[in-house]
Amino acid sequence: MRTLRKNWQFHVMLIPAMILLILFSFIPMGGIVMAFQDYKPWLHISGSEWVGLDNFRYLFEREDSMQVIWNTLIIAVLKMIFNLLVPFIFAIMLNEVRKLAVQRTIQTLVYLPHFLSWVILGGILLDLLSTDGFVNQILGNFGVQPIFFLGDNNWFRFTVILTDVWKEFGYNTIVFLAALAGINPSLYEAAEIDGANRWKQTRFITMPSLIPMVVVVGTLALGNVLNAGFDQIFNLYNPLVYQKGDIIDTFVYRTAIQNGEMGFGTAIGLFKSAISMVLILVSYQLAKKWAGYRIF
Amino acid sequence: MYYKTRGYRVFSVLNTCFLIILAVMCIIPLVHVLAVSFSAKSAADANLVGLWPKQFSVEAYKKTIDNPVFLHSIWISVQRTVLGTALTLLITFLAAYPLSKDNSAFKGRTIYSWLFVFTMVFNGGMIPFYIVIQKLGLMNSFWVLVLPGAVNTFLIILMLNFFRGVPKELEEAALIDGANHFRTLFSIYLPISLPSIATIALFSMVFHWNSWFDGLLYMNNSDKFPLATFLQTVIIQRDMSSMSINPKEMELISQTTVRAAQIFIGAAPILLVYPFLQKYFVKGMTLGSVKE
Numbered sequence: 132m133r134t135l136r137k138n139w140q141f142h143v144m145l146i147p148a149m150i151l152l153i154l155f156s157f158i159p160m161g162g163i164v165m166a167f168q169d170y171k172p173w174l175h176i177s178g179s180e181w182v183g184l185d186n187f188r189y190l191f192e193r194e195d196s197m198q199v200i201w202n203t204l205i206i207a208v209l210k211m212i213f214n215l216l217v218p219f220i221f222a223i224m225l226n227e228v229r230k231l232a233v234q235r236t237i238q239t240l241v242y243l244p245h246f247l248s249w250v251i252l253g254g255i256l257l258d259l260l261s262t263d264g265f266v267n268q269i270l271g272n273f274g275v276q277p278i279f280f281l282g283d284n285n286w287f288r289f290t291v292i293l294t295d296v297w298k299e300f301g302y303n304t305i306v307f308l309a310a311l312a313g314i315n316p317s318l319y320e321a322a323e324i325d326g327a328n329r330w331k332q333t334r335f336i337t338m339p340s341l342i343p344m345v346v347v348v349g350t351l352a353l354g355n356v357l358n359a360g361f362d363q364i365f366n367l368y369n370p371l372v373y374q375k376g377d378i379i380d381t382f383v384y385r386t387a388i389q390n391g392e393m394g395f396g397t398a399i400g401l402f403k404s405a406i407s408m409v410l411i412l413v414s415y416q417l418a419k420k421w422a423g424y425r426i427f
Numbered sequence: 428m429y430y431k432t433r434g435y436r437v438f439s440v441l442n443t444c445f446l447i448i449l450a451v452m453c454i455i456p457l458v459h460v461l462a463v464s465f466s467a468k469s470a471a472d473a474n475l476v477g478l479w480p481k482q483f484s485v486e487a488y489k490k491t492i493d494n495p496v497f498l499h500s501i502w503i504s505v506q507r508t509v510l511g512t513a514l515t516l517l518i519t520f521l522a523a524y525p526l527s528k529d530n531s532a533f534k535g536r537t538i539y540s541w542l543f544v545f546t547m548v549f550n551g552g553m554i555p556f557y558i559v560i561q562k563l564g565l566m567n568s569f570w571v572l573v574l575p576g577a578v579n580t581f582l583i584i585l586m587l588n589f590f591r592g593v594p595k596e597l598e599e600a601a602l603i604d605g606a607n608h609f610r611t612l613f614s615i616y617l618p619i620s621l622p623s624i625a626t627i628a629l630f631s632m633v634f635h636w637n638s639w640f641d642g643l644l645y646m647n648n649s650d651k652f653p654l655a656t657f658l659q660t661v662i663i664q665r666d667m668s669s670m671s672i673n674p675k676e677m678e679l680i681s682q683t684t685v686r687a688a689q690i691f692i693g694a695a696p697i698l699l700v701y702p703f704l705q706k707y708f709v710k711g712m713t714l715g716s717v718k719e
Contacts, residue, residue, distance in 0.1 A: 148583075160555070250639050
C-alpha cells in the first residue's frame with residue numbers, strides 16, 4: 132500500500148495505454164475461442180456451436196491452406212535472407228564513399244521508399260511492371276520478351292522479394308551504419324601500420340565488427356517468419372498468382388471476411404499467432420544470449 | 428595510406444557510381460509517376476512518357492481536384508493523421524516514463540512491461556479483432572482509425588530507451604525542488620526529448636497517412652474512406668463501385684494520368700515532411716534500438 136501511494140502517479144500515467152491495450156489487444160485474445168467454434172455472426176460467440184479441433188483439421192486437410200503456409204514460409208525466408216544480406220553489403224560499400232555530402236545524399240534517397248505505403252508503390256509498380264510498362268520497354272531494348280511480372284506464377288515471388296528488398300534495404304542499412312560508426316578507429320590505424328590494404332581491413336575489421344548486429348537483426352527477424360508482408364502481397368497480387376503468391380494473411384482475409392468462414396479464419400490466425408509467439412520468444416532469447424540484446 | 432593507391436582509387440570511383448545509380452533507382456519510379464501525371468492523356472496512354480512529361484498538361488490534377496470524394500478523403504486523412512499522431516505521442520510519452528524507471532523505483536514496472544511485451548508477441552488475429560470492433564460499435568466511426576493504433580509498444584520502447592539515457596541528476600534535482608512526476612515529465616523531460624518526439628511523430632504520421640486496410644475493413648461507405656483506402660480501391664482494385672458511377676467518373680478512373688496524379692498527391696505529404704525529420708529519425712532509431 133505504501134508503494135502504491137508513493138507511485139500512484141506512475142500508475143495514472145499508464146492508465147490511457149492500459150485501457151487501449153485491454154480494449155484492442157486483450158479482449159480480442161478472448162475471441163480466439165472462435166477457432167473452436169462453427170461461428171455464426173447472428174448467434175454470436177455464446178450461441179455458436181462448439182466443434183473442437185475441426186477447424187484445425189480442416190486447415191491441414193485443405194490443399195489450398197497447405198499451399199498458403201508453404202508460400203508464406205518461402206516468401207518470408209527469402210525476404211529475411213536478402214533483407215539482411217543486401218543492407219550488410221550496402222552499408223560496407225557506402226562506408227567507402229569518402230565525400231560526406233555524397234554519402235548523405237545517397238542515404239537520404241535510399242531511405243525514402245520505406246516511408247511510402249504499398250498502396251502508393253503498388254499503384255506505381257502495377258503500371259511500371261505491366262507487360263507494356265516502363266520496365267518491359269527498357270528490357271525490350273535489350274531484346275528481352277515482355278515479362279508478366281505480377282501475373283505469372285513463375286515470376287510473382289521473384290517480383291515480390293525484389294520489390295520488398297528495393298523498398299527496405301536503405302532503411303535496414305541504418306543499424307549497420309550505426310554499428311560501423313561505433314568501430315574504434317585505432318583498429319584501422321593499427322592495421323594500416325601492419326600494411327593491410329582496404330580490402331584486408333574490411334575483411335578482418337569491418338565485417339567482424341558488424342557480426343553482432345547481423346546476429347541481432349537476423350534473430351529478431353526469425354520471429355517474423357510467418358509475416359510475408361500482407362500489405363505488399365494484397366496490393367500486388369491477383370487471382371492469376373494465388374497459387375504461388377497467396378500467404379496466410381491474405382488467405383485469412385479472403386476466407387473469413389469475404390467468404391464468411393469466421394471460425395476457420397480465426398483458426399488459421401491462431402495457428403499463425405501461436406507459432407509466431409514461440410518464434411519471437413526463442414529469437415529474443417537467442418538475441419539476448421548471442422548479442423546481449425534486450426528489448427526492455 | 429590505402430586510399431592513395433591506384434587500385435583503391437579505381438574502386439572508389441566505381442563504387443560511388445554504383446551507389447549513386449542504386450540511390451537513383453530508389454526514386455526513379457516516383458519521378459516517372461510525376462512525369463506521367465503532368466503529361467497529356469494520349470502520350471501517357473501510349474506509354475511514351477519516360478522521366479520527363481510529354482506535352483505538358485495539368486489536366487489530370489484539375490480532374491482529380493474536381494472529384495469531391497477524393498477531396499473529402501484527403502480531409503479525413505488529415506484529421507486522422509493530426510489527431511492520431513497527437514494521441515500516440517501523448518500515450519507513448521506518458522507510458523514510457525514510468526516504464527523507464529528502475530524496478531526498485533517503480534515496483535509495478537515488471538508486470539506492466541510484461542503486458543506490453545505480450546501484446547507485441549501475441550495477438551488474437553484479424554477476425555476476433557474485427558468482431559471486437561463491431562461489438563464496440565466502432566464500425567463506420569472515425570475513431571476506429573485513431574484509437575486501435577494509438578498504443579504502439581515499439582514506439583514506447585524507443586522513447587523509454589531515450590529516457591534511460593537522460594542523466595538521473597536532472598530528475599533528482601526536480602524532485603528535490605518539489606516537482607511531482609507529472610511536472611518533472613512535462614517541464615524537464617519534454618524539452619530535452621524533442622529529437623525522440625520528432626522520431627516518434629514521424630513514424631506515427633507515416634503510419635496514419637499510409638494506413639488503408641482499416642478503412643477498407645471497417646468503413647462500409649466509401650465516403651468515409653481515408654485517402655489511402657480511397658486510392659487502394661480506385662488505383663489497385665480499379666473498383667468503380669466505390670465511386671458513384673457516372674460516365675464522367677468512369678473516365679476519370681480509367682485514365683493513366685489521373686491515376687498518376689492521385690498517386691503523387693497520396694505520396695506528397697510524406698515527401699514534404701521527410702527531409703525535415705530525416706536527420707532526427709536516424710538518430711532516434713539508433714539511440715532506441717541498438718542500446719545494450
